[in-house]
Amino acid sequence: MLYDDFYVKSLIRSVEDWPKPGINFRDITPIFSDPKGMRMVADAYVHRYIASDITHIACIDARGFLIAAVLAYELQKPLILIRKKGKLPGKTISQAYDLEYGSAELEIQENSVKAGDNVLLFDDLIATGGTLLAAIELLTSQGAEVKEVAAIIDLPDLGGSQKLQDRNIPVFNLCAYEGD
Numbered sequence: 311m312l313y314d315d316f317y318v319k320s321l322i323r324s325v326e327d328w329p330k331p332g333i334n335f336r337d338i339t340p341i342f343s344d345p346k347g348m349r350m351v352a353d354a355y356v357h358r359y360i361a362s363d364i365t366h367i368a369c370i371d372a373r374g375f376l377i378a379a380v381l382a383y384e385l386q387k388p389l390i391l392i393r394k395k396g397k398l399p400g401k402t403i404s405q406a407y408d409l410e411y412g413s414a415e416l417e418i419q420e421n422s423v424k425a426g427d428n429v430l431l432f433d434d435l436i437a438t439g440g441t442l443l444a445a446i447e448l449l450t451s452q453g454a455e456v457k458e459v460a461a462i463i464d465l466p467d468l469g470g471s472q473k474l475q476d477r478n479i480p481v482f483n484l485c486a487y488e489g490d
């Protein structure tokens with residue numbers, strides 16, 4: 311299905327002062343309750359990556375899982391789950407980080423990627439980039455290369471996508487909110 315920026319943005323709800331005063335929260339849940347919107351978003355990534363040389367898709371707990379799982383299914387690639395602390399059994403590697411409205415810790419299972427793996431890293435939204443940079447640290451510490459970061463929304467005023475590009479990691483996002 312052809313991507314329509316106006317249509318997808320109509321499914322993103324802005325909630326002011328949530329979860330903290332001063333935060334303008336971009337709520338993507340309406341995309342998932344709209345079958346056309348979800349297909350439009352998922353198809354945009356399928357079209358972009360169908361002929362790419364990525365070997366794995368990694369995604370970030372929790373909202374990042376939703377589209378990444380569809381993409382991994384469509385592209386028939388292994389899906390690597392990067393989870394909030396304490397959710398993954400077995401030996402894990404962890405990385406603490408700050409995000410726009412707090413701090414947390416991400417984990418990945420040991421040996422889930424290796425040198426030579428070309429990873430597409432997926433999350434729903436880029437704000438300060440703290441979350442994605444922590445995920446990149448986890449993947450690269452195991453020898454994998456992050457070929458591209460994909461997100462639905464970029465908030466460029468918060469600087470995250472610039473930080474990724476400064477590290478020579480390409481960023482692909484479907485829409486952006488700037489100046490509000």
Ligand SMILES: O=P(O)(O)OC[C@H]1O[C@H](OP(=O)(O)OP(=O)(O)O)[C@H](O)[C@@H]1O
Pocket residue numbers: 370371372373374408409410411414433434435436437438439440441442470
């Ligand atoms: O660029 P940053 O400032 O790091 O912020 C972006 C992150 O914030 C949100 O995650 P949240 O921790 O709220 O998790 P959720 O997906 O479980 O709601 C969002 O899903 C991104 O992962």
Ligand SMILES: Nc1ncnc2[nH]cnc12
Pocket residue numbers: 333334335336337409410411435437438
């Ligand atoms: N403004 C925002 N809206 C939704 N998710 C976010 N994660 C970090 N900042 C966010």
